[in-house]
Amino acid sequence: MKFGRFEQQGRIFFGSVDGEAVTELDGSPFESYRATAKRYELAALKLLLPFAPVNFYCAGLNYAAHVEWGNKRKGTHTKLPEKADVGYRSLNALIASGESIVIPADSPGPVQFEGELVAVIGKTARHLSEADALNCVLGYTLGNDLSERTWQKQDRTLWRAKNCDTFKPLGPFIATGLDPMNLIISVRVNGQEASRYSTSKMLFSAQHFIARITQYMTLHPGDMIWLGTDEATEPDLKNGDVVEICNDQIGVLRNPVVRAKG
Amino acid sequence: MKFGRFEQQGRIFFGSVDGEAVTELDGSPFESYRATAKRYELAALKLLLPFAPVNFYCAGLNYAAHVEWGNKRKGTHTKLPEKADVGYRSLNALIASGESIVIPADSPGPVQFEGELVAVIGKTARHLSEADALNCVLGYTLGNDLSERTWQKQDRTLWRAKNCDTFKPLGPFIATGLDPMNLIISVRVNGQEASRYSTSKMLFSAQHFIARITQYMTLHPGDMIWLGTDEATEPDLKNGDVVEICNDQIGVLRNPVVRAKG
Numbered sequence: 001m002k003f004g005r006f007e008q009q010g011r012i013f014f015g016s017v018d019g020e021a022v023t024e025l026d027g028s029p030f031e032s033y034r035a036t037a038k039r040y041e042l043a044a045l046k047l048l049l050p051f052a053p054v055n056f057y058c059a060g061l062n063y064a065a066h067v068e069w070g071n072k073r074k075g076t077h078t079k080l081p082e083k084a085d086v087g088y089r090s091l092n093a094l095i096a097s098g099e100s101i102v103i104p105a106d107s108p109g110p111v112q113f114e115g116e117l118v119a120v121i122g123k124t125a126r127h128l129s130e131a132d133a134l135n136c137v138l139g140y141t142l143g144n145d146l147s148e149r150t151w152q153k154q155d156r157t158l159w160r161a162k163n164c165d166t167f168k169p170l171g172p173f174i175a176t177g178l179d180p181m182n183l184i185i186s187v188r189v190n191g192q193e194a195s196r197y198s199t200s201k202m203l204f205s206a207q208h209f210i211a212r213i214t215q216y217m218t219l220h221p222g223d224m225i226w227l228g229t230d231e232a233t234e235p236d237l238k239n240g241d242v243v244e245i246c247n248d249q250i251g252v253l254r255n256p257v258v259r260a261k262g
Numbered sequence: 263m264k265f266g267r268f269e270q271q272g273r274i275f276f277g278s279v280d281g282e283a284v285t286e287l288d289g290s291p292f293e294s295y296r297a298t299a300k301r302y303e304l305a306a307l308k309l310l311l312p313f314a315p316v317n318f319y320c321a322g323l324n325y326a327a328h329v330e331w332g333n334k335r336k337g338t339h340t341k342l343p344e345k346a347d348v349g350y351r352s353l354n355a356l357i358a359s360g361e362s363i364v365i366p367a368d369s370p371g372p373v374q375f376e377g378e379l380v381a382v383i384g385k386t387a388r389h390l391s392e393a394d395a396l397n398c399v400l401g402y403t404l405g406n407d408l409s410e411r412t413w414q415k416q417d418r419t420l421w422r423a424k425n426c427d428t429f430k431p432l433g434p435f436i437a438t439g440l441d442p443m444n445l446i447i448s449v450r451v452n453g454q455e456a457s458r459y460s461t462s463k464m465l466f467s468a469q470h471f472i473a474r475i476t477q478y479m480t481l482h483p484g485d486m487i488w489l490g491t492d493e494a495t496e497p498d499l500k501n502g503d504v505v506e507i508c509n510d511q512i513g514v515l516r517n518p519v520v521r522a523k524g
């Protein structure tokens with residue numbers, strides 16, 4: 001099943017998505033809902049973030065080939081992480097599919113995509129085992145962890161490297177019933193495939209991250225965990241590009257890129 | 263003026279606080295409100311977080327004497343930051359004044375307080391100058407940026423060092439009309455003063471942080487910026503302690519400390 005969140009004439013609602021058809025839901029997939037008789041063409045609705053996120057967790061480095069590529073391109077010597085330490089991103093940066101990524105006028109660049117699987121938490125959870133960890137997940141969506149590489153290298157934190165307004169596209173839909181460790185994520189820039197990887201290559205599984213977080217923190221409905229990216233994240237993005245993060249079962253997270261005028 | 267948020271018989275409301283008296287407000291200090299005729303004794307109400315935070319920004323290192331003390335105690339060589347790079351904490355960790363700080367059973371310790379001034383954003387803001395920066399601030403409250411020093415040193419991120427459930431006490435009230443660069447923050451542990459410093463010693467001012475954030479990010483009502491701590495953050499906290507972050511105009515953020523049983 002796929003859930004989306006939509007706006008029509010100022011009214012916001014969840015819908016179930018079946019191809020190009022949307023059925024309006026009464027209620028929320030995070031609590032309870034029932035299907036209504038209202039049906040829409042997907043293209044006729046304004047697509048919003050698929051939910052309103054609360055805590056924004058991320059895996060950071062979670063695939064070996066991405067770390068190796070980064071070291072090669074940037075001349076760094078980043079080691080593979082030895083344990084699943086959790087990072088943070090910020091809600092201000094979120095945009096829905098279709099909205100524009102705005103590169104700040106003073107960005108030295110390069111700005112690059114990072115296509116990621118995102119676990120969306122549906123239930124309050126604490127002290128889960130890895131065997132039980134996925135029980136708190138409502139479903140999965142896609143994220144683009146846009147990164148300004150000069151600021152990522154120079155700043156003491158990842159604040160503007162990763163969290164400028166518009167730097168965190170999220171969506172388009174939440175798909176349920178997926179195995180998070182066996183999905184293909186691909187990235188297209190201007191229609192050309194730029195990256196393709198399997199989530200089976202995660203260094204630390206979704207289950208491991210969730211269980212580890214809940215050892216110290218309560219997960220709440222609406223929390224999310226971005227699970228990292230694999231492979232190279234080229235070509236560098238420039239004004240006029242369109243970047244798409246794709247998974248067959250979730251959909252396509254598509255965002256144009258513009259550069260702010262100084 | 264001082265604003266608090268309270269619960270009475272399941273009902274949540276903002277109030278204005280005058281000594282031990284609370285006047286219930288109709289509305290919110292983040293939008294609009296008017297005073298009602300309902301008055302309460304402060305002690306008769308359940309005190310909540312003074313507002314529901316959205317984006318949780320922090321200064322991290324923002325006072326020289328704290329960095330120097332840390333280097334001395336921990337044998338580190340942390341340099342003073344050269345620019346105001348912004349950090350993040352996580353909403354899961356917030357607790358109100360009066361609630362218990364719970365040290366995880368497997369914490370190697372030490373766990374220490376960090377008493378901080380917190381700027382509470384009241385208006386949407388982007389591209390502010392330093393001269394205009396404080397115009398978006400509704401008021402100021404206090405935060406305790408509890409820190410597990412072993413995890414802070416060993417982990418790749420500050421996730422469990424700083425963001426375990428209950429590790430971010432916030433409150434008790436939001437005070438308006440203060441000069442954030444001329445306040446005395448003190449910390450008491452079991453009634454004994456452990457630290458006292460002036461916010462005039464910030465390396466980067468509240469104005470500078472706000473202006474810099476808004477160069478890249480939109481600040482929203484309900485966002486907050488924790489502005490760092492000065493001085494030593496001893497004694498180490500243990501089961502049964504009570505830690506208080508104090509400012510004459512804001513109030514006392516008081517939290518007991520318990521250690522979770524393994």
